[in-house]
Every structure is written in C-alpha cells, then in structure tokens.
Amino acid sequence: MPHHTSSLAEPTTAVGSASDPGPRRLRGDAPGAPRRSRRTRADLRTVVVLTVPFLGMFALFYVAPIAYALWQSLFALRRSGAYRPAEDVFVGLGNYAQVLADPAFQQSLINVGLYAIGPSTLTVLLGLVIALVIDARPNRIGAKLARAAVFAPYAVPAVIGATIWGFLYAPTTSPFVGAAAVIGWDVDPLSWPVVWQVGNIALWTYVGFNVLIFASGLASIDPGMLESARIDGATTLRIAWSIKLPLLRPSIVLSVVFNLIGTLQLFTEPVALRTLSNEISSVWTPNMLAYSEAAANRYSYSAAVSTLLAVVTAVFSFALLRAATRSPKP
C-alpha cells in the first residue's frame, strides 16, 4: 500500500469506527517536514471551503429551529391583570404537562398508533411481497412493468394523491363504487375508519418506495448462493422464505424505521383528504394538533407538541436501529 504515504485517506464505510486513526494523524510525509505542514494547511482550507456552506445552512435551518422551538416551549403567554397586555412568562415544563394531559393529544397518539399497527405495517409487508415476486424473475417484461407501475405513485405529491382518492371515494365520481354496486356489492369508502381512508392513500403512495429499498437489498445477495440452492432442488417460495428473507433483515429494519417516522409525522394526507371527507378531525394527528395550535397563535403550546413529537420519533428510530445493529446478522 505505497500510496498511504500520500495526502489522501482511504474512505471508511463505518461511522466512527474504532480503527479510525486520531484526527491529528493527518498526512503521511516525514514528520515535521515543511512541505507536509503546508499541505496539511491547504487540505484543511479545502475542507473548510467544502463544508462550511452546507454546515452554515444546516445550523440555520435544522439546528436553530429545533433550539428555538425548545426555548419557546418553556414559555407561556400570561396576563398579570385584566387590562395588561399578555406577555411571555417562563413556565419551565408547564406546557409539556399540559400537552400530555390534553385529551386531543392523547387521541392523536392513539390514531397514529393504530395507523402504525395497520396501514404502516401493511405497507412494509406488501412492499416485501412485491419485491420478492419481482425478484423471482427480475428480467421478465412483467416484472419490469410491475416495478414501474408500483413506483409511479411515489412521484405523485401527497396532496394530489389524496385529492385523487377523495374523488375515488365519493359515490358520484368513483368508477369503483359504481362498478361494485352493479355486482350488488355496497362499498362506501367514506364510511371506512379514518385510519384506513388515510392509510389507503399512503399505502398507494409509499409501497413503491419500500419495494425500492427491498430491491436494493435483494440485489446485494450473492447469486451463487441462490444458484446452489436451486441446484439442491429448493423451490422459488422456499428460496424466498429461507434465504432471501433472512438476508433482507437490514432492509426490513430500514423500511420499518422510514415508515414509523412517516407515521408519527403524518400530516399532508389527512389534511388534504379533510377537504373531501367529513370524518377527519382537524387535530387527527399530533402534527395536525401542533399546526392548529400555531394557527391559533398558541406558539408555545405548539412548540411543546412539536418537540415532544420529535423526541418520540428520535427515540423510536434510534431504538430500532440500535436493536437491529446489536443482534447478530445472519
């Protein structure tokens, strides 16, 4: 490895791996040589020029809002007298206590909880089944068409997806409700539980994304392994169940984490469907509650809801990823 003496580090794939040399072990020429320190300084300058624009924006539009919301959530508007203007008063964790005791917040958590058990789980399972079916004969024309068909809705903005389905749910404009009535089947999607009215839209939109995740996982399986299983007489189903599925574990975890984040942050689909379906309350999900509180100028309360939601999301995704990396990989 003679080129290790050069000014370049080999790329590492692991995050903060233990084998990483310390930051000071920078470049490789003879220690103390003037040329080396000039190179090091030039390299550092390059790194600064390359990273600072993004980091500045990241600090302003990612870190600062979170810090600001945290700060804001510790205050509340209070009036000290009937004729005095309201002013921000420090209340510590008072807003959080209020949010946790708020029946609307509790109900919104129940709603997304049911959503996670129902439509969200179904999205992962359906994505998995479709990816495995396509992968059984990936070069068939049918498989290629299916891949494109399943992925197409992912390009449709969630608002527009919800609008299309809103029309498809309504008896006057839906071809499906009418067709079902012809064969004597009385379907009324607008009377479905809200979880499934909304869930169907998200399912339609996001299964393709999950298929994509599983397809990349499947592509990295050693073809030799599958070939020898086939020679040993394993059926397609058996190969999918006993070989592909266990090897897909990291992809499954990734897909579950993405779906969980999406579920906890659910907002666009129910908000858009609300214009066409009367069943959905304006505070159906935690994010909708935070939005309607902010719209009513109750910023501190809204900030507390947002912060709680972000914390719950972070804890869940971290715990899942942690659990997935800790247990032995097959």
Added chain:
Amino acid sequence: MTTFRRAQPANATVLVLMCAYFVLPLWWLAVSATKTQGELVQDSGLFSISDHFLSNVADLLARDSGVFGRWLVNSMLYAGIGAAIGTVLAAAVGYALSKYRFPGRDALFNVILAGVLIPPAALALPLFLMFSRVGLTNTYWSVLLPSVVSPLAVYLARVSIDAAVPDEVVEAASVDGAGGVRTFVLIGLPMMGPGLVTIFLFQFVLIWNNFMLPLIMLNSSDLYPVTLGLYNWSGQFIQDPTLATSVLVGALIAVVPVIAGFLLLQRFWNTGLTQGAVKA
C-alpha cells in the same frame, strides 16, 4: 423445475392485481381530465374518454387571472433552484468526508446521520416560529432556504463518491498541483455522474411534493407552489363545483413531468448508489 412453473400463474395474478391498484387511479385522473364537470358526475367510468381536455386546460390557465401558470413557475423555482444548490452543497460535504481526514470528521458525519432521522415535517413549525420573529414568513425565501438543506443528500453523496471517484485520481490531481476545491469541481463532480443526477432528482421531487412547509409559511397565493394552490382550490368545491375539473387537470399537469422524469431515470436506481445506501 415443475414447482418453478407452478409458481408462475400465482405470481402473474399478484402482479396484475398490484399493477391495477397502483395504475388505475392515475389512469382515472387522465380520463377525467378529458371530461366536463357534468360528464364527470354523470359517467365516472374508467373508459369513457371525452374530448374536452384542451378546453379544460384553457379554462384552467384562465382561472383566477392565470394563477395556475404562476404556481407551476413557482414550483419549478423552488424545486429547480433548491435541488440544484442543495445537490452541489451536499456533494461538496460528501466529497470532503470521503476524500479528506480532518478533525471532527466522524462527529460531523454522525450529526448528519442524525439529521437524516429528523423529518422535514418536524422542522416546519419550528421554522415558522423562528421566521416569524425575523419577518421572513410569506416570502420566496421562507420556502426556498430550508429546502436547500438535506442531510440525506449528503449521505447519498458520500456513498456515491466513495464508489465513483477513486482516491488515486484525486491524488494524481493534487500531485499535479491542482487545489482541493478545483479538483472537486473539475474532477470529482463530473465523475459522480449518475449519482449526482439521482441526488438532484430525489431532492427535486421532495421539494416539488412538499406541502406542509409552504402551507405554514405562505399567505399570498402568488407565492404558492402548485401543490398548495390545488389544495386551496379543492377546499372551495362547495362554493364552486366547476373547480373540480380544474383541480383534476391541474393535478395531471403537475404529476406528469415528475413521473416521466422518474421513469426515464429508472436505470439510475439500479446503480451502486442505492445498494451502497442499504449495505452501509
């Protein structure tokens, strides 16, 4: 091999049913865009194609003194500029992470990974609270600036650079005396090729489809992206039922370019980019 063949009809049935579920709503949208308001309500069939598409488009473009065209341009600006700047910024950080070893590099990468787990929806309200303090709400900037930052793009850029830009090439350029930034622009960026396109496209679609941020930030319909504009119209169906046709035609126009772009670029999905993203 008999079992193999037996599995085929089942597979085919599953695939056909799936395709119907995913494609028919889009087909219905295209068919409905050809109908007048009256035809839409009278005959909602999947195959009753009418011939009013062009007059519907004309109606749509004329409605509210041509505001739909304005929304399309706005979406193009938000998504085009946002994704272009965002991709270059992400590629620069990804390149630094991939090709240089510097103090705090691992910490930086971990912070960016943590950022991937924070969904933009969680940031929209805090951003609004912050922007309202400095009077930036209801401006182009309030939607454009936050859209530029994407930790996921940085992660994808790094994975893609690890795979597509060999250290030796960068090294040779540096031996020849080219500066680091210059090497990135003249050698790193072009070599990323498909990876760069994919990152741009992902960000473009995310911004194009974004709804919560503009909904929270914008009041003037002049600044709306197409998603927010159509949402506003569909909230007014009760007052004006003829809006239904305009919303459907508008939805079709807003969707077609993105789907076409996705399908044209489908071969890029199968490059090492997504594989690396899952393996790492």
